[in-house]
Amino acid sequence: MADLQPDGNAGEQKYAAVAASAAETLVGLDFDGTLSPIVEDPASARIHQDAASVLVALASRVKALAIVTGRPAGQVVELGGLAAIADSLAEIGKELYVFGQYGNERWSGSDRVVVGPPPPEGLGAFEAALPGVLAEHGAQDAYIEEKGLAVGVHTRRFPDPDDVAARLLAPLTSLAAEHGLMIEPGKQVIEVRAPGMHKGHAISALVEQVSPGAILFGGDDLGDIEAFEAVKAWGKTTGSPTLLVYSHAGPDRGPLADLADVEVAGPEGVLGLLRDLTRDAAGV
Structure with missing residues (x-):
């Protein structure tokens, strides 16, 4: 199991609550630094080699799976091989949602079309x-x-x-x-x-569309703060289980450390936690 922050017992309890509610859980994940290692050239980023198999196995146990990223939706679909993952999810009756550009763009495994606004003035x-x-x-x-x-x-x-x-x-x-x-x-x-859109709004849109009974969200950087805060607020309002996962790779602990329930070592750690969740959900 991953390192737990800031209180190991509290993090473990939150993880257990989400695992027990896996069938109703929305899993939302950032891309860079969470599913894909950070690289010098953003255009050369690729999803972790084990991510596809882990995500497909996880999708069979949870209610919905979403990628929420600052990258353009079409770009992350290509870099992540997400169309193929969406195909595998469709075979088990599950949907893959992609929110790009902090929620300004949307793509899904069923529509396969990026929907978004024109570039901002200025x-x-x-x-x-x-x-x-x-x-x-x-x-x-x-x-x-x-x-x-x-x-x-x-x-x-x-x-x-x-x-x-x-x-x-x-x-x-x-x-x-x-x-x-x-x-x-x-x-x-x-x-x-452009101002006015952030990952917290993407979480709100997913909640409205999916109606989850629990939420797990994983991210690694400043752009994920609003998503963490939105999940935390939703859990407090509904009384439903939540788990915030900080993907941490590097010498400095970033701004998500104090918000997170669980801290893991980069994409390897994220995938390890998702494997645990898939296994533990099967035992519920």
Whole structure:
């Protein structure tokens, strides 16, 4: 079983409650850092090699399975091989939901079409001004990831990626505000997108669509905070079981540590916990 945070007994009890309610449980998972190891080039990210078999086995025991990510929905479907996973789930009468761009885009195994809004006003002007701001702060070699509805500025390629990200935070925040946009800082990345949508809203949409009796959510970074908070609030309001899983890989404990019930070691740890849940749910 995973390391339990902050109170081992409390985390173990929450895990047991979700396992006992597995048939009514919604499992929501982030992608990068949770199902896919963090890599220097975001375009080369791939889902963990064991994820497909683990997720399909888990889906047979739970009510619904969803991927909730900051990536574009179509991109994560491709990188994660999610269409094939959705096919396997369909064979057992289960659905796979994908919420991309923090919930702005949606895809499901039954529809196979990405639905989402047009790019936010101001994004084009922001992108045009971005290279000049990066050069002004000595970060012209930052990797710019265009997501359609957002832009990610990655600093992983620098020798001092955390320092560069910290140096860029204020100027990018200012530039984003000039164009009616907001920033979402993460691990060696600063994402710029339209305000008003976050993973907490995605959780609310899933609750409305799925009507779960319990929720497990796993994530690894700042962008998952609102999802953690939404799950916690839902559990408090309904009295239903919840389990918040922090996928932690690296020397620094991140902002999710104090919100989480269970802490695991990166995607390997996440998949280990999901294997445990599949096994323990079968014994209920």
